[in-house]
Amino acid sequence: MSLDRSQQLELYSRMLRIRRFEEAIVAHYPVGHLSIGQEGAIVGACMALRDDDYVTGTHRSHGHPIGKGAAINPLMAEIFGKRTGICKGLGGSMHLTDTSLGLICESAIVGGGFPLATGAGLSIQVRKSDQVSLCFFGDGAANQGTFGESINMAAIWKLPVIYFCENNGYAVTTSVAASHGQPDIARRADGYGIPGVIVDGQDADAVYEVTQAAVDRARAGEGPTLIEAKTYRFDEHSNRLAIPIRYRSDEEIAFHRNERDPITLYRARLVAGGLAAEVEAIEAEVTCIMADAVQFAKDSPEPELSDLTDNMFSNPINFPVTREGIFGDA
Amino acid sequence: MRNSTQKLSYLQAIVEAQREEMRRDERVILMGEDIAVYGAQSLFDEFDHSRLRNVPISENSFTGVGVGAALTGLRPIVDLTIASFVYLASDQIINQAAKLRFMTGGQLKVPIVVRTSTFYNNRTAAQHADRPYPLFMNIPGLKVVAPATASDAKGLLKAAIRDDDPVIMFEDINLWGKKEEVPVDVDFLVPIGKADIKRAGSDATIVSVAGCLLPALAAAELLAREGIDVEVVDLRTIAPMDKETILASVAKTGRLVIADNSHKVGSVASEIAAVVSEEGFESLRKPIQRVATPSVHIPYNQALERQLYPTKERIVAAVRAIL
Ligand SMILES: Cc1ncc(C[n+]2csc(CCOP(=O)(O)OP(=O)(O)O)c2C)c(N)n1
Numbered sequence: 064m065s066l067d068r069s070q071q072l073e074l075y076s077r078m079l080r081i082r083r084f085e086e087a088i089v090a091h092y093p094v095g096h097l098s099i100g101q102e103g104a105i106v107g108a109c110m111a112l113r114d115d116d117y118v119t120g121t122h123r124s125h126g127h128p129i130g131k132g133a134a135i136n137p138l139m140a141e142i143f144g145k146r147t148g149i150c151k152g153l154g155g156s157m158h159l160t161d162t163s164l165g166l167i168c169e170s171a172i173v174g175g176g177f178p179l180a181t182g183a184g185l186s187i188q189v190r191k192s193d194q195v196s197l198c199f200f201g202d203g204a205a206n207q208g209t210f211g212e213s214i215n216m217a218a219i220w221k222l223p224v225i226y227f228c229e230n231n232g233y234a235v236t237t238s239v240a241a242s243h244g245q246p247d248i249a250r251r252a253d254g255y256g257i258p259g260v261i262v263d264g265q266d267a268d269a270v271y272e273v274t275q276a277a278v279d280r281a282r283a284g285e286g287p288t289l290i291e292a293k294t295y296r297f298d299e300h301s302n303r304l305a306i307p308i309r310y311r312s313d314e315e316i317a318f319h320r321n322e323r324d325p326i327t328l329y330r331a332r333l334v335a336g337g338l339a340a341e342v343e344a345i346e347a348e349v350t351c352i353m354a355d356a357v358q359f360a361k362d363s364p365e366p367e368l369s370d371l372t373d374n375m376f377s378n379p380i381n382f383p384v385t386r387e388g389i390f391g392d393a
Numbered sequence: 394m395r396n397s398t399q400k401l402s403y404l405q406a407i408v409e410a411q412r413e414e415m416r417r418d419e420r421v422i423l424m425g426e427d428i429a430v431y432g433a434q435s436l437f438d439e440f441d442h443s444r445l446r447n448v449p450i451s452e453n454s455f456t457g458v459g460v461g462a463a464l465t466g467l468r469p470i471v472d473l474t475i476a477s478f479v480y481l482a483s484d485q486i487i488n489q490a491a492k493l494r495f496m497t498g499g500q501l502k503v504p505i506v507v508r509t510s511t512f513y514n515n516r517t518a519a520q521h522a523d524r525p526y527p528l529f530m531n532i533p534g535l536k537v538v539a540p541a542t543a544s545d546a547k548g549l550l551k552a553a554i555r556d557d558d559p560v561i562m563f564e565d566i567n568l569w570g571k572k573e574e575v576p577v578d579v580d581f582l583v584p585i586g587k588a589d590i591k592r593a594g595s596d597a598t599i600v601s602v603a604g605c606l607l608p609a610l611a612a613a614e615l616l617a618r619e620g621i622d623v624e625v626v627d628l629r630t631i632a633p634m635d636k637e638t639i640l641a642s643v644a645k646t647g648r649l650v651i652a653d654n655s656h657k658v659g660s661v662a663s664e665i666a667a668v669v670s671e672e673g674f675e676s677l678r679k680p681i682q683r684v685a686t687p688s689v690h691i692p693y694n695q696a697l698e699r700q701l702y703p704t705k706e707r708i709v710a711a712v713r714a715i716l
């Protein structure tokens with residue numbers, strides 16, 4: 064089971080879109096948690112999903128919608144807090160949730176996605192649909208109670224869920240070694256009686272293959288799989304956070320940037336396969352997409368106070384709470 | 394020494410409080426995510442690392458670990474960093490820490506301090522920007538403090554660590570960097586349950602809750618230039634509330650504005666208004682005004698977010714409305 068050439072080019076394009084999107088953020092509106100370095104894991108996994116498969120993500124949210132193939136303009140506008148943003152400027156950088164592609168939550172509460180992805184799996188099973196649900200989470204999130212509690216339910220009910228760990232080695236400044244009894248998160252699967260698979264997250268094709276196997280298993284009604292992609296975050300935890308001490312060495316960072324960049328590695332594979340011209344065309348296209356998106360975001364209007372009240376309830380009752388509107392004190 | 398001070402930021406004052414109490418009492422331990430990097434670096438140089446625990450991201454359980462340690466002879470400080478993360482730990486805080494003394498007929502004590510900070514006005518959106526102190530005011534058995542100055546942060550935290558009951562301290566991230574002269578006396582304590590008159594006045598009372606002290610004082614300054622003399626009462630402790638100070642101020646001024654960053658429905662301001670209506674109604678010359686955050690979630694968009702919390706302008710307008 065491997066990707067054909069056009070799918071591989073699409074994979075490359077999506078990885079590059081994540082990279083260029085975040086470089087544009089750094090240049091124009093520096094907020095948030097970057098996925099740079101983790102594109103192979105994210106897009107490799109997403110390539111195994113259909114548009115109607117569900118995804119839950121994390122505070123490091125930019126890669127997930129792009130990996131699923133989302134339109135870039137609304138994502139960029141959201142970063143800028145604009146009304147044309149995918150969440151109308153209300154959610155922002157940690158919450159790029161494009162529901163048209165099955166994303167149901169990008170949780171900034173670490174571990175918040177496990178139960179939701181599991182619930183989506185339950186819903187799929189009850190509705191007798193053939194969708195699957197994929198839960199992206201970080202190594203740090205595996206230490207939340209929701210991890211074990213959710214996976215256990217998925218295991219006993221054989222829910223079509225893929226728990227996909229982007230293990231980038233750190234939770235803010237805390238290393239996996241310092242915070243996990245044993246460092247292979249996938250080995251925890253054994254405690255719930257489900258398969259656990261470790262994959263090189265910098266090899267996007269390999270990630271695709273293990274995810275596709277887990278998706279096939281889920282669609283066949285055989286239950287959940289825990290996948291751990293070993294990857295690396297090239298930048299700081301968040302580019303808004305001052306890190307007063309060093310918790311990882313310059314050599315370690317340089318090694319990953321220089322030797323283990325998933326985009327560089329994938330590009331070399333495509334070029335070696337005779338796809339140099341196609342690769343270059345994608346690179347030019349992605350550059351244009353990002354320039355357009357930044358312009359779109361800059362030109363877009365700000366949200367208004369009425370957007371706050373309009374988006375609170377599906378069925379507002381006695382709301383807003385005061386006659387004077389939302390404030391009611393002046 | 395007794396009367397001397399040193400210039401410290403609000404956050405530095407908190408670190409000093411922890412250092413002093415860890416020196417004074419070896420039962421005091423500190424737990425939190427990434428504390429070796431944020432806040433407590435200098436404590437790692439001084440204290441046995443068994444007393445400083447960098448914890449995994451397991452809020453409910455590490456808070457409960459703190460409760461268990463408190464039940465068995467330690468005096469833990471659990472740092473829950475951002476106030477929305479307290480929700481994850483609230484089972485252990487509410488169902489265990491707050492109730493165990495009562496449910497064991499007074500056999501146990503639970504000397505734990507939970508620190509957390511409100512992260513609003515910081516473009517982090519609704520899952521980070523909560524100010525949930527009223528929820529905890531509604532839990533019997535918890536003491537809830539919310540200092541707005543470096544000295545109060547230091548003195549209240551030290552008092553909380555020495556208190557035998559569970560205390561939650563809500564810090565304000567927007568005050569962390571604010572510096573002032575802070576007492577150095579190791580026995581400098583700010584009593585839990587005492588409000589503080591930060592500015593005396595006779596025409597109206599503003600009670601400020603937590604970080605609202607700054608806009609409240611700015612509003613009072615602005616009104617002073619017009620000859621309106623406003624008293625600013627800094628609540629400092631949310632529960633148990635210092636009714637006497639509030640009622641005495643209202644008895645003097647006859648007018649009450651309450652500035653509170655929490656959402657207006659069921660806010661700290663609501664409780665203060667209820668207390669003054671019940672126990673100080675005769676002193677009131679005009680209706681009580683609550684200046685709080687409307688009942689919508691906090692948006693990511695910064696311009697919108699800024700308008701939602703009590704600002705100097707909104708507080709001034711509320712005072713004017715009852716003159
Ligand atoms: C419940 C909760 N606790 C703490 C935090 C603060 N926090 C944000 S990201 C993060 C680290 C998460 O690590 P990991 O799951 O490995 O994801 P990564 O950031 O590496 O992508 C922490 C502790 C949070 N957002 N939510």
Ligand SMILES: [Mg+2]
Pocket residue numbers: 201202203229230231232233234235
């Ligand atoms: Mg991580």
